[in-house]
Amino acid sequence: MRWLLALATAASLAAAPAQAAKEVFAHVILGNTNALTVTDWEADMKLAKASSIDAFVLNVAQGDQNNDVSLSNAFTAAKNAQFKLFFSFDYAASPNGAFDKAGVKALMDKFGGDEAYFKVKEQGNKPLVSTFEGPKNADDWTELKASTNCFFIPDWSSLGPAKAAAAAGGVVDGLFSFDAWPVGPTNKTTTTDKEYQAALSGKAFMMPVSPWFFTNLPTTLSKNWMWHSDGLWDTRWDQVMEVQPDFVEILTWNDYGESHYIKPITKKDEYDGLLKTFGAPLDYVTNNPHQGWLKFLPFYIAQYKAGGKVPAVAKEEAVLYYRTAPATACPNGGTTGNNPAFGQTAVPPEQMAEDSIFFAALLTSDADVKVTVTVGATQIPATFNKPPAAGAGTPGVYRGAVPMGTNTGAVSLTVTRGGTTVAEAKGGPELSTTCQNNVQNWNGVAV
Structure with missing residues (x-):
């Protein structure tokens, strides 16, 4: 009888669904895409696909007057390019601040069922939803999850892993950490990543990977600091192989203000207004291409999805x-x-x-x-x-x-x-x- 029980237990464990199929996403600041046409979006998506990125995470600010046009262009392009998108609701964006429940629900009702919206197959094709901060609104998500049927992985990094996992009675289906940079001059470690995994007790963990950080936007935003970024990109991908999270989110595709963009610089309109509006004393983007960090992505992502097993090198x-x-x-x-x-x-x-x-x-x-x-x-x-x-x-x-x-x-x-x-x-x-x-x-x- 014991061997029958053991066999049944093993079969049960084998049948248990994984949290995810190890997808990799890139964070997109929607507010930096106002100058993009549908054709521009398609070009970005084709490049992302060629780099083995599975979806764009659209950071959406409440009340941005350009949201309607930008989202329409993005979803049209995603259908054309056969690419996927999902929302990260920004609860700390200036000047309108936190989303209310109605604002979240309206966007999910409009786009959550779209063929281009990313859905987690391992969770019954639930639409994936994230946030940038917003733990003060944690209680909203009990109702929002019920009404949108979403798989909810917010970034509540300001609470720390344990408190974020327990917020609103443990409403999250997982957590995303925005802790992608070291408190220098020391190098980044996996300590925080593993704290998240421990706090989540089997729920999904989305791990951040970023190549750089420098911002000098002193007016209004009062942002003028840098974090130790030497060697960070490749170090973090090595750490992804060690941690083996459920998801990886790249910070970012196009956040020019914080210097961690990885897309090619094609239109000055994407960042020039940002730098001028917030008083940058220099244009620290135009002559600073970052697309070199895309080169190894197909290799790194294939290795991550293979559980750390080294894939063949297709091209040196x-x-x-x-x-x-x-x-x-x-x-x-x-x-x-x-x-x-x-x-x-x-x-x-x-x-x-x-x-x-x-x-x-x-x-x-x-x-x-x-x-x-x-x-x-x-x-x-x-x-x-x-x-x-x-x-x-x-x-x-x-x-x-x-x-x-x-x-x-x-x-x-x-x-x-x-x-x-x-x-x-x-x-x-x-x-x-x-x-x-x-x-x-x-x-x-x-x-």
Whole structure:
């Protein structure tokens, strides 16, 4: 009888539905899309699909006068591109603040049943809903879940994992953490991610991954800080393999104001008004492309969905990322390392940002490989000092860095094997000792 009971228990566990099929999403600030046509949206979605992203998370602010047009364009494009979207209701957006129940329900009634709205197959095709903050409105969601039949994974990071999981009697179906950046100058760890998993006791966890953070929008928003971002993107994807969350959300596709966008810069209208409205003392976006961080996404996402098993390397590629000026080249612009408003200890940004040129390559192996970083006319021999988790000689992402020193000029990376170039990265702005408006730009470049 015991073996029958054990067999039945094993069958029951095997039949239990997973929280998710390990989808990966990219956070989109809807307020930054007013200049996008349906064709523009389609181009973004096709690029996201090619990068193995499963859906866009539309951060929607209550009462934004452009919501109707932007949402119509987005959902039309999503149907054309056979792509998926879902909402993250922003409860902290300026100037209108928190959503009320009626506002949430109206948008879900209009779009939740749309063929382009993302639904969680493992949860009976419930439409996925998230938030940016909003724990003071937690009680609203008992009624909203019943009326919209949604699968609810909010970001209530301000409460911390345990309190967020218990809010409104445990109304959440899971939680998203916005804790994607380290309190520097130390590196990001998985401590908070694992605290979320523990607090959720089997409910879904959506883990954040971000490449960078710098914001200088002092007017009205009073935002002027940076977080330690050197090597962050690849580090976080390594941590995704360790944590194996139910979902991953990339922060972000197009948040130019906080410098963690990964889409190509195509229209200045997407961010120019934002920078001017909130008093940015310099344009820290235009000459700072980030699309290099898209290159390895298909590999990383395939590895995540395979439970950490390393997939075949279809194409060897390289990525180069750096700031365009040494930390002391210009006045720091009043930027702090860390954000004192969050109770963090302010650190001079010069102590947070390493004056290095970082590089990474997706390779079948590092055997017989030579790495060269070139700045201007100077060639700098380099080495990969961080191999993939399985070690040297295995397929995966290899990483390294070289000091900027006093070098200036165009920056490029060449990876050769046996004298033949197998991967290279170039085309970003030059390394220089001059700065726009005599203010340091703490944003990065990824090519």
